Amino acid sequence: MQPKAPERSPRNVNRAGKASSGKVAVASDFLDVASVDVVLSTTRSVRRKLDFDRAVPPEVIHDCVNLATQAPTGLGGENWRFMVVADPEKKRSLAALYKTVLTDLAKQRGIEVKATQQALVDRLHEIPAMIFVCTTADRPGTEVAGQVAYYGSILPAAWSLMLALRARNLGATWTTLLSARQEEVAAVLGMPPGVVQTVMLPVAYTKDARLKKADRLDAAQVTYWDSWGSDSP
Numbered sequence: 039m040q041p042k043a044p045e046r047s048p049r050n051v052n053r054a055g056k057a058s059s060g061k062v063a064v065a066s067d068f069l070d071v072a073s074v075d076v077v078l079s080t081t082r083s084v085r086r087k088l089d090f091d092r093a094v095p096p097e098v099i100h101d102c103v104n105l106a107t108q109a110p111t112g113l114g115g116e117n118w119r120f121m122v123v124a125d126p127e128k129k130r131s132l133a134a135l136y137k138t139v140l141t142d143l144a145k146q147r148g149i150e151v152k153a154t155q156q157a158l159v160d161r162l163h164e165i166p167a168m169i170f171v172c173t174t175a176d177r178p179g180t181e182v183a184g185q186v187a188y189y190g191s192i193l194p195a196a197w198s199l200m201l202a203l204r205a206r207n208l209g210a211t212w213t214t215l216l217s218a219r220q221e222e223v224a225a226v227l228g229m230p231p232g233v234v235q236t237v238m239l240p241v242a243y244t245k246d247a248r249l250k251k252a253d254r255l256d257a258a259q260v261t262y263w264d265s266w267g268s269d270s271p
C-alpha cells in the first residue's frame with residue numbers, strides 16, 4: 039500500500055490558537071489504570087440507552103478524533119478522514135439506506151433482526167451524530183499483507199474513537215452495514231472517488247446506560263506461548 043501524502047493542517051497550533059510543540063510527555067506511573075481498564079472493558083454497543091435530544095458538541099468530537107488519530111498508521115500515512123453527519127436530511131437518507139441494508143440482509147439470511155438492532159434502526163435518523171471513519175489510502179490487493187496494512191491503518195483509529203467517546207459518556211455502535219453501499223453514501227455526503235468508508239458510529243450521550251464487561255473467552259484459552267497450542271509460558 040502506498041499511502042497518499044496527507045493534506046496537513048498546522049499541527050503545532052493548540053485549540054486556543056497558540057503555538058505549542060503538541061508533545062507533552064506523560065509519565066506512565068501516573069496513569070489511572072483502573073479507569074483505563076473500565077473504558078477498555080465496558081465499551082459496548084449502545085443502541086437504546088441514548089439521549090437522542092442532546093446535541094454532541096463539535097469540540098467534543100474534535101477531542102475524540104484527536105485521540106483516535108494517536109492510533110498507528112502504516113508509513114505515517116494518516117489517510118484517515120472522519121465524516122461527521124449532523125444534518126437532519128442527510129441523516130434521514132442514510133438511516134433509510136441503513137434500514138434497507140439490514141432488512142435485505144435479514145431476509146437473505148433468513149434471520150430476525152434483533153430487538154436492539156431494530157431499536158437503533160427505528161431512531162437512527164434522530165441520532166445527534168453519525169461518524170463515518172474513512173480512508174483515502176489506495177485500496178489494497180488481495181494479498182494478506184496489503185489488507186493487514188490497509189485496514190490496520192484505519193480500524194485501530196475507529197476503535198480508539200469509540201473508546202474516547204465512551205470515556206466522555208458518549209455511546210456508539212460499531213456498524214458496518216452501510217459500507218456495503220459506498221456509492222450511495224458517498225453521493226449523500228459529497229465524497230469524491232477514492233474515499234473508502236469503513237465503520238459508521240452512531241453517536242449520542244448515554245442515558246441510564248449501565249455498561250458491563252462482556253463475557254469473553256479467558257486469556258489462557260486464547261493465548262499460546264512459544265509454540266502454537268502451547269498454553270503455558
Ligand SMILES: Cc1cc2nc3c(=O)[nH]c(=O)nc-3n(C[C@H](O)[C@H](O)[C@H](O)COP(=O)(O)O)c2cc1C
Pocket residue numbers: 081082083084155158211212213214215216252
Ligand atoms: C465487524 C462488525 C460489524 C458490525 N456491524 C454492525 C452493524 O452494522 N450494526 C449493528 O447494529 N451492529 C454491528 N456490529 C455490532 C455487533 O452486532 C454486536 O452488537 C457487537 O459486536 C456486540 O458486542 P458488544 O456487546 O461488545 O458491543 C458489528 C460488529 C462487528 C465486529
